[in-house]
Amino acid sequence: MSATLATTTPASTSRPSADEMNGYRKGCTALMPNVPTSYDYVPHLSAGIVFCVLFGISMAGHIVQGVRKRQWTSYVCATGALTELIGWGGRTWSSQCPYNDSAFLMQITTLIMAPTFFSAAAYVVLGTLIKLVGRASSALSPVTYLVVFCTCDGVSLVVQAVGGALASIAQKNGTSTKDGTNIMVAGIVFQMAAMTVFVFFLVDFLRRVWRMGGRTSLPQGAALVLPAMVFSVVTIYIRSIYRTIELLQGWRGYLIVHEKYFIALDAAMMVLATAVYNVLDPAILLPSSKKGQDGEAQIEPSPSAGESEIPLEEAKDSKQDKAEDDQGSRQSGSAHGS
Template identity: 30%
Template sequence: MVIHIKPYRYEPSLAAAIVFVVAFGLTTVLHTYQILRTKTSFFIAFAIGGWFEVIGYIGRIISVNEYPDNTRPPYAVYVLFPLIAPALYAASIYRVFGVILQVTNGEKYSIIKPSLLEAVFIFGDVASFVLVGVGGSMTVAAESEASINKGERIVTIGLIIQLLFFSFFIVMAGIFNIRMAKSPTETVQSRSDNPYQKHLYALYLAAFIILVRSVYKLIEYVQGRGGYLFSKEVFAYVFDAALMFFTMVIFHFVHPSELNALVKGGFVVSNVTMAKPHRDSDASIEDGDTDKLETKAVVLVV
């Protein structure tokens, strides 16, 4: 079915869409491998977000090839999948922070009780995911400007929720970092190589990037289809595709499998290299006793 309302206000670039299918494809395949190899199950949503990006930009390739007589399905795939992918990245970031609390035995420094942490942020993430998905679906299924505007308003609400929860998360992580720096827990003091700090910085960077992207999308949807941002293709690639790709690359080099290994043992990804940690004894690492673990030599290079 041909879309009666023009989906693009410019002549879309096929080359740019292909570049990002390849880019997201490569990083997502590697993330999937790293997660499976290291059994870092709490990071699965991150890889799923990557696959959503791949599917979305494949949809854009098909849609660009159809231009200017666009049909609805490929354009809908492009609009929806990259739009909701950041919610999956956010879910993984929240989960990594929870693991950092475990590794440092720093639950007392979190302004939200660890037992409520995931519930609070999952609620915000799901609410954002649903609203953005529903609103995005309405915009691509719309037959009139009024229906498009209604869908855009719903997406805007979802993006505002995402921004609020993400901003709160950055503040919460910052407070945790300050408190830990002032009074490190025994677990942190007992391990000179405790990696929590670099993982926290990776979360800061990724969260800030996603925040910038969310602000861009919010402004785009507030302006509507007649706005300046929607009329320039370069903005979609610079402030959405490129930022999300960079977010995925960050976690190749600061991979959460290192935290996973400290919590329960397993393979570690470090600088896109894998190593197997081992215990000095059969002692448990429960109750923050992570100093029982150390890293062996590299056994596999990706």
Template identity: 30%
Template sequence: MASTTTHWQAYRYDPSLAAAVIFIVLFLVVTLVHSYHLIRTRTLFFIPFVLGGFFETVGYIGRAISAQQSPNWNVGPYIIQSVLTLVAPALFAASIYMELGRIIRLVHGEHLSIVRVSWMTKFFVFGDVFSFLLQSTGGGILGSSHSANNSLGTNIIVGGLFLQLIFFGFFLIGAINFQYRIGKRPTPESAEAYIPWRKHMMSLHVSSVLILVRSIFRVIEYLQGQDGYLLSTEVFIYIFDATLMFLVMITFLWVHPSQINCLLGKGEYHVTRGGLSLTEFKVPV
């Protein structure tokens, strides 16, 4: 009787080594830059975000290893790429949740938020962690060489992704609602020129939409099943996941949340002038 390993297919195509290496380099570089800024500015609430960048990097290292094993794939590298790239956006989301709470406190707009700021982070991060656990569990089960587990693993992943969509969708509605309400009833702090909260809200909205699109793609991908068109065509994972998550990381380099942290009296904020020197941000007194 043939061994069961000959019937197990990690991928419905031969993974591209070149594409995996490109995104290993991209994610590694941007994550190291984020790590540098994290340490330099002490923006500690961005630790989950940076961990997400390392998850993406290691995930694509696993994919590169798989690309060199085609068609006799080992389970280990497949599980690494499957689980880490699946759950990394949940870590990005955790830091984004925390940033919104800090922006609201900075402009003294607590009364304009539909979610009480004192437990906003706890509420959304709880949903994020639960989604994270479901997706990682499902990814581990799906990586099993036993085909009987495929349906269970897929269902758990889809459940985790739906949970992420629900919480993230509610978060995005709350963020948009807050910006609308403070636009109608501005606080004195929101009118201060030295508090550029609008550009931070814009980066938050852009990154949130990117993560939301990626999560919708992942839900459709897994609902189609292992033989579905999306899971059977490699280019989609790079367009609707890798590229979008890389853009999320770039967005927060362009508008770094350390400025919010500094204005709240925590850490430091630095700006680059001509790419040559760094100047510490000073709050007007």
């Protein structure tokens, strides 16, 4: 992988001294023969620009919807896209200054924790659906549900950030990155465990909704938002599995030193995880919940299979007309009999 141009190019190709390396790590130096970078390659400038643009567009879209609709899904997705944007800004910086420690630290800490915000968006979406459909659609109350899973998300966020910072500092100092790496892996695994429990409650929600009347029991737009949420969760799972294997292989493992895997299994997955909410935006598709006497949104049960979907008022009028006709027929029969 060829190095891009940088502001400083060493005159000698011999291995630099420790003092020289410290200078390179604070400045901007082109790739040198036999002197590996923290990545073990030079990140592609084109990839950095492309993903900065993609995450920037997604962030702008979520910010606009956040201002217009004031929905939490827009806020957390915008935050996640911003975190990805900062991380890819760091990788773009590294494409020009491959030895710069600040650029490496900037990308490793942000890109390791950004998906946490996209998983939080899925938690918020399902919590909103539970409020709209009603308490009977979930084993947990919406408040309990959101508190539990968003707390898990927060714990995962902190653990991954701390692990990323420790590993990056160890990499900079030339010491073992094992502790920081293990902490990062623990944060990712904890996030996957929380999402697995989340999927269990999602399946339970779908089962209950099906028993309540299926798709017609859902609010308008939910039939589009649900697949979007599932798709986003799948992309986060793929990314988390990749990152876990990558980190367990070590900082000079096969996956971590080949950028193409990072682009395909991390960056592309996260673009899809946030972009699906730009296309099928819960802030637009889901109605605002209207609370009933029990504090939950009330939705009329849908007609069961085989019944015509006649509005309730029309059905009442039809029954009343039929009763009046029957009564008139009986009175007419009595008159003829007398």
